[in-house]
Amino acid sequence: MKIYADNAATTKMSRTAIEAMLPYMSEIYGNPSSLHSEGQAAAEALSDARERIAKRLGCTAREIIFTSGGSEADNQAIITAAKMGEKKGKKHIVSTAFEHHAVLHALEALEKQGFEVTLLDIHDNGIVTADDVKNAIRPDTCLVTVMYANNEIGTVQPIGEIGAVCREAGVLFHTDAVQAAGHLEIDVIKENIDMLSLSAHKFHGPKGIGVLYAKKGIILQNLIYGGAQERGKRAGTENIPAIMGMAAAFDEACDKIEANSAKLCKLRDRLIEGLLSIPHSILNGDAEKRLPGNVNVCFEGIEGESLLLLLDDKGVAASSGSACTSGSLDPSHVLLALGRPHEVAHGSLRLSLCEENTAEEVEYIIEAVRDVVSLLRGMSPVWRDLESGKKEFILK
Numbered sequence: 114m115k116i117y118a119d120n121a122a123t124t125k126m127s128r129t130a131i132e133a134m135l136p137y138m139s140e141i142y143g144n145p146s147s148l149h150s151e152g153q154a155a156a157e158a159l160s161d162a163r164e165r166i167a168k169r170l171g172c173t174a175r176e177i178i179f180t181s182g183g184s185e186a187d188n189q190a191i192i193t194a195a196k197m198g199e200k201k202g203k204k205h206i207v208s209t210a211f212e213h214h215a216v217l218h219a220l221e222a223l224e225k226q227g228f229e230v231t232l233l234d235i236h237d238n239g240i241v242t243a244d245d246v247k248n249a250i251r252p253d254t255c256l257v258t259v260m261y262a263n264n265e266i267g268t269v270q271p272i273g274e275i276g277a278v279c280r281e282a283g284v285l286f287h288t289d290a291v292q293a294a295g296h297l298e299i300d301v302i303k304e305n306i307d308m309l310s311l312s313a314h315k316f317h318g319p320k321g322i323g324v325l326y327a328k329k330g331i332i333l334q335n336l337i338y339g340g341a342q343e344r345g346k347r348a349g350t351e352n353i354p355a356i357m358g359m360a361a362a363f364d365e366a367c368d369k370i371e372a373n374s375a376k377l378c379k380l381r382d383r384l385i386e387g388l389l390s391i392p393h394s395i396l397n398g399d400a401e402k403r404l405p406g407n408v409n410v411c412f413e414g415i416e417g418e419s420l421l422l423l424l425d426d427k428g429v430a431a432s433s434g435s436a437c438t439s440g441s442l443d444p445s446h447v448l449l450a451l452g453r454p455h456e457v458a459h460g461s462l463r464l465s466l467c468e469e470n471t472a473e474e475v476e477y478i479i480e481a482v483r484d485v486v487s488l489l490r491g492m493s494p495v496w497r498d499l500e501s502g503k504k505e506f507i508l509k
């Protein structure tokens with residue numbers, strides 16, 4: 114059996130997305146900036162994709178900028194708000210301790226330029242509150258950036274409430290919605306979102322393409338200078354095939370949000386139930402306010418990396434945290450922010466499902482994890498100390 118359960122890292126492209134791309138790699142290959150009909154055919158497609166994506170987010174096409182993905186969109190949003198703030202002498206930014214590194218590392222770079230950053234606590238359940246945001250905002254705050262849903266533990270933030278707080282305070286609000294877009298209903302007007310990032314490869318679209326929504330009136334700061342593409346705010350010939358694939362994947366995902374969510378929540382909850390029946394385990398993040406496909410559990414007395422490798426041998430592709438931190442030996446910054454001690458955070462497992470996963474696969478995963486966890490515990494000196502009572506269990 115081969116089971117892919119790492120959809121938070123990336124997804125398989127849908128047939129719809131692939132087919133939407135093909136004509137733009139063969140017949141319709143013009144440069145949208147060219148005045149001839151080949152170019153204009155590409156320009157029309159580009160404009161159509163922009164319209165469709167805008168409609169899904171509840172904004173206008175002029176407010177959509179195509180980027181190389183979520184990381185670039187996050188960077189551009191944050192740097193834009195920082196530049197705007199700096200002009201008015203406002204150099205304070207509010208964010209959270211469990212943002213994606215595309216946000217955290219951009220903020221660190223700004224700190225080196227004299228910005229001050231407040232990272233909000235994510236509490237025991239992995240959720241920041243609108244009150245926390247409200248209390249952190251100061252007269253010199255130029256930006257609040259809070260992710261829509263977390264990529265490791267899947268918790269969904271009260272974005273509408275945070276947006277309302279920001280509007281009241283007159284502070285720009287950006288949300289990294291990379292994990293939410295195509296999975297949850299988003300409405301930038303209702304939720305008072307000024308800037309939003311999304312990435313196609315997290316909803317069955319191609320890699321290397323994303324969107325930055327920036328509300329009318331926000332003058333975006335260029336990260337890339339050159340031609341006049343994207344209203345002069347993001348130079349470089351547009352990646353039309355990827356943009357068409359993204360638009361098609363986004364339409365498809367948005368059309369299926371309700372059906373997919375109903376199906377996934379069932380699979381997710383069964384998977385959580387099965388994994389938590391393994392002794393000395395704990396769920397990371399709120400049980401209800403989480404992405405429909407996200408499961409994240411810690412097992413005491415084991416090491417996440419070995420768990421992943423043995424699961425891979427059994428045909429299960431999973432993750433211990435985010436793809437970005439795998440490969441480093443540090444435990445996930447998200448689990449540490451959640452208050453998990455290092456030795457517990459090390460034994461984490463993230464399974465992120467998509468609508469193609471089945472109930473049968475979920476049962477297989479539960480058995481596979483059960484086997485691997487007991488195998489690893491059987492070999493672990495730490496586990497022996499825990500069982501003999503020499504050391505105390507952290508997870509009861």
Ligand SMILES: *Cc1c(COP(=O)(O)O)cnc(C)c1O
Pocket residue numbers: 121122181182183184185187213215260262263264289290291292312313315321322323
């Ligand atoms: C994947 C991801 C990103 C990065 O998006 P890319 O398109 O891979 O650059 C940013 N934020 C979150 C929450 C993500 O899950």
